[in-house]
Amino acid sequence: MPNATIRKPSSKSSSNGVASGGSNGFTPHIISGKATPSKLQAHKMVFYFGSTRTEGNAGLKALLGGKGANLADMCQIGLPVPPGFTITTDTCAAYYRAGQRLPVGLMNEVHKYVNQLEKETGKKFGSAENPLLVSVRSGAAVSMPGMMDTILNLGLTDAAVEGLAKVTGNRRFAYDSYRRLINMFGDVVMGVDHERFEHAFDHIKAKYKAATDTDVPEQGIVELCEAYKEVFRKKVGETFPQNPFKQLELAIEAVFKSWNGERAVAYRRLSNIQGLHGTAVNIQTMVFGNMGEDSGTGVAFTRNPSTGDNKFYGEFLINAQGEDVVAGIRTPISCDEMPKWNKTVYGQLLKIKGKLEKHYREMQDIEFTIERGRLYMLQTRTGKRTGFAAVKIACDMVKEKLITEKQALVRIPAGDLTQLLLPSFDPTKKKLATLLARGLPASPGAAVGKPAFTAADAVKRKQNGESVILVRKETSPEDVEGMHKAAGILTSTGGMTSHAAVVARGWGKCCVVGAGDLHIDAKNETITVRGKVITRHDVISIDGSTGEVMVGAIPTVEPKLSGDFSTIMRWSDKYRRLQIRTNADTPADARRARDFGAIGIGLCRTEHMFFEGQRIKSVRKMILAETREEREEYLAELLPHQRDDFVGIFTAMKGLPVTIRLIDPPLHEFLPQDEKSQAELARAMGVTPEKVRQRVAQLHEANPMLGHRGCRLCVTFPEILVMQVRAIVEAMLDCVANGIKAMPEIMHPLVGSRKELEWLRRMTLETIDAVKKEKGWQKRIDIPIGTMIEVPRAALTADEIAHEAEFFSFGTNDLTQMTFGYSRDDINTFLPDYLHKELLDADPFQTIDQSGVGQLVRMGLERGRATNPKLKVGICGEHGGDPKSVHFFHRAGLDYVSCSPYRVPIARLAAAQAVILAESNK
Numbered sequence: 001m002p003n004a005t006i007r008k009p010s011s012k013s014s015s016n017g018v019a020s021g022g023s024n025g026f027t028p029h030i031i032s033g034k035a036t037p038s039k040l041q042a043h044k045m046v047f048y049f050g051s052t053r054t055e056g057n058a059g060l061k062a063l064l065g066g067k068g069a070n071l072a073d074m075c076q077i078g079l080p081v082p083p084g085f086t087i088t089t090d091t092c093a094a095y096y097r098a099g100q101r102l103p104v105g106l107m108n109e110v111h112k113y114v115n116q117l118e119k120e121t122g123k124k125f126g127s128a129e130n131p132l133l134v135s136v137r138s139g140a141a142v143s144m145p146g147m148m149d150t151i152l153n154l155g156l157t158d159a160a161v162e163g164l165a166k167v168t169g170n171r172r173f174a175y176d177s178y179r180r181l182i183n184m185f186g187d188v189v190m191g192v193d194h195e196r197f198e199h200a201f202d203h204i205k206a207k208y209k210a211a212t213d214t215d216v217p218e219q220g221i222v223e224l225c226e227a228y229k230e231v232f233r234k235k236v237g238e239t240f241p242q243n244p245f246k247q248l249e250l251a252i253e254a255v256f257k258s259w260n261g262e263r264a265v266a267y268r269r270l271s272n273i274q275g276l277h278g279t280a281v282n283i284q285t286m287v288f289g290n291m292g293e294d295s296g297t298g299v300a301f302t303r304n305p306s307t308g309d310n311k312f313y314g315e316f317l318i319n320a321q322g323e324d325v326v327a328g329i330r331t332p333i334s335c336d337e338m339p340k341w342n343k344t345v346y347g348q349l350l351k352i353k354g355k356l357e358k359h360y361r362e363m364q365d366i367e368f369t370i371e372r373g374r375l376y377m378l379q380t381r382t383g384k385r386t387g388f389a390a391v392k393i394a395c396d397m398v399k400e401k402l403i404t405e406k407q408a409l410v411r412i413p414a415g416d417l418t419q420l421l422l423p424s425f426d427p428t429k430k431k432l433a434t435l436l437a438r439g440l441p442a443s444p445g446a447a448v449g450k451p452a453f454t455a456a457d458a459v460k461r462k463q464n465g466e467s468v469i470l471v472r473k474e475t476s477p478e479d480v481e482g483m484h485k486a487a488g489i490l491t492s493t494g495g496m497t498s499h500a501a502v503v504a505r506g507w508g509k510c511c512v513v514g515a516g517d518l519h520i521d522a523k524n525e526t527i528t529v530r531g532k533v534i535t536r537h538d539v540i541s542i543d544g545s546t547g548e549v550m551v552g553a554i555p556t557v558e559p560k561l562s563g564d565f566s567t568i569m570r571w572s573d574k575y576r577r578l579q580i581r582t583n584a585d586t587p588a589d590a591r592r593a594r595d596f597g598a599i600g601i602g603l604c605r606t607e608h609m610f611f612e613g614q615r616i617k618s619v620r621k622m623i624l625a626e627t628r629e630e631r632e633e634y635l636a637e638l639l640p641h642q643r644d645d646f647v648g649i650f651t652a653m654k655g656l657p658v659t660i661r662l663i664d665p666p667l668h669e670f671l672p673q674d675e676k677s678q679a680e681l682a683r684a685m686g687v688t689p690e691k692v693r694q695r696v697a698q699l700h701e702a703n704p705m706l707g708h709r710g711c712r713l714c715v716t717f718p719e720i721l722v723m724q725v726r727a728i729v730e731a732m733l734d735c736v737a738n739g740i741k742a743m744p745e746i747m748h749p750l751v752g753s754r755k756e757l758e759w760l761r762r763m764t765l766e767t768i769d770a771v772k773k774e775k776g777w778q779k780r781i782d783i784p785i786g787t788m789i790e791v792p793r794a795a796l797t798a799d800e801i802a803h804e805a806e807f808f809s810f811g812t813n814d815l816t817q818m819t820f821g822y823s824r825d826d827i828n829t830f831l832p833d834y835l836h837k838e839l840l841d842a843d844p845f846q847t848i849d850q851s852g853v854g855q856l857v858r859m860g861l862e863r864g865r866a867t868n869p870k871l872k873v874g875i876c877g878e879h880g881g882d883p884k885s886v887h888f889f890h891r892a893g894l895d896y897v898s899c900s901p902y903r904v905p906i907a908r909l910a911a912a913q914a915v916i917l918a919e920s921n922k
Ligand code: PEP
Pocket: 603, 605, 664, 790, 810, 811, 812, 813, 814, 815, 876, 877, 878
């Protein structure tokens, strides 16, 4: 049986060591830095690595891919690596440029490098005496877990297999390796359905009355090779290639092709990996972990990737091939058990852990093989980790003096902090829950949903608004779309390094693997555990931090933040320049955001308050009113509620500034659209249902987002402005009377011209004055008045508008909508196509479009400040909590960003990273 090479998911860290991406994958991967090859290297198609000579290094990730560059690097630092060579990513790009043809001269180079490998290993490609076998594996600059193709045992032919039998003294092993090559080559390179090979194997097993593959005797395996060759010939129309170089050429091409395979393209889209032009191909001497009880294979992390604990953490299998560890076919043994099996190898691995961490100053994810007691390193890369682990490892490495505070900060993908802030299961409620099974805690989190047994079903049901847990025996790269959509992932086989575990951890998705008690019947859509049957209609809860699988929906509780988290926040505050505010409409949100470190509210959307309890009735009556007097009567009903809301928020913010935005949405949004509710409203108001229906029809707009909304409402109905401003001032005075400092700021939405704001400002000031007089208030009342900049015209005429404003806050949601002309509510109908075809780099409503919308931000800021140098400028659209956008707002020179409470820590860290990156780019 072949091999030791393990195909496994890998890191998303970029070559320059900067955390790129996050669990949400909003941030594209950065490939840059010192990875620029020299002129000579730029034309080189192939790079050698081995003990005799190594041409590449870790700096050449863009050219050699992550795997290739690190293999070279491990050779450079003297680790035991089977020799090989790497074909560059540029060569893959050239292959596509040439209309999918291998570049001229490539195979000559490959011949030369195989010769060199032969010299170093003393073996010969295709030899009937002592054959050289190689693995052919993909490896892009950003690794993509199992998404591209791998071929093992390449070089075996009818003649070479006899050679392998001779040198290993194990004919069964040799033929087993050969049948695996024919299967893998047939499947991956020539597109022969794997099932056809399975079928042939079943036939042989039946003939030899063998229960499992390993029970088939040598003769059976020899016959199996013949049967496989026949399957190959029938399906491909040619015999299995007996020229090893022909095998190699076809395999190289297959790896190039897999770069644009469905799985790889989907993974790049879901993980927002852009800007890469191809995969490298690594051709490496095979070593075998399945040569007997003194051989083995494993994968490990230099620290625990789930918790961050500084402890070598891995799994291995004795007498096994690498694929077995990752695919979850056999559940592996923890490396803690390894000393009992081979103490020397365990000691060597621990030494290598230290050496690698000292060299890379980063947690590494390694693959290794032991061939007859001899350890080989097959791969190292920056290990994917959970948000918890990222924070702990960063803090620990600073303590261990491996990295500086600044390096620690840029290493943590800011978006991954969300994982630390997410709720976990309420322990008291969890105690009462029925435990269904226990698996391995592969990726923390608390997920609740109904089982989906296929990835496609998970995608479909999620789209229909259902929360689903993807339940599989094991996951494979084909499942990524469903894994991404599911609330959590649950498998019955596989270990902590299985495909499901690694992918889930990378995305920060809750995942439990290896819950062996679960009998999953995907066909009948049931999970059976000790007689209990769970169907697709039953809700289950999975705890990714403990591995528990439970029946029903368990309630969750808020997290307790660790000391390391506070350390990261403290360091972030030390380095950042941008201030972080929050978008909050309730005292509870305000308090949470303050606890997370917000230094004010940047957006309090007052209309949200209109929906609560009985108030919506007054709002509706106000909208239906026919005269100003009538409207004022209903607004008077609303006033005390609105005032109390503001008192609550000012109290929660303890003297920090609170930017209150006046009413924004079109009025029809407040009215019932269905007949029954319209009739109820009519009854409450003592009018006919017809009247309500007519008013609803009257308020209907063809383009409500561009219609009667924002400040336009207050222009038409100034009494709304008067009520809201009155509520703000009265709340402020109430607070002051009770010894609470209140700092409101009044913000007008959707302003597009100076005249508009001038008018609104006058109305606002008059109302403030009126309340002041009425209350007999003698002292000054300082309430800054400003505007949102969310209409492109406002950005273009910001110099004029700034005459009337003490602050600007960019409403980048509307600004994006109006700049692109994309409806923010309907973009999903076409966004997937735009992302898929790479017509957009990212969803512009999540990550700011720097060159378009960003230009308006820069212009608005510059023109506004030209008129009013003291103008305070912030942003309160969704982009305020997106790390990449925060970097842009820092560079643009804004004073603050405002985001939802849970994203405040993300914004704090991202703002610090922006400063550190700007320094390092100087
Ligand atoms: C915006 O448009 O960016 C904004 C914050 O306002 P809203 O999302 O409420 O329209």
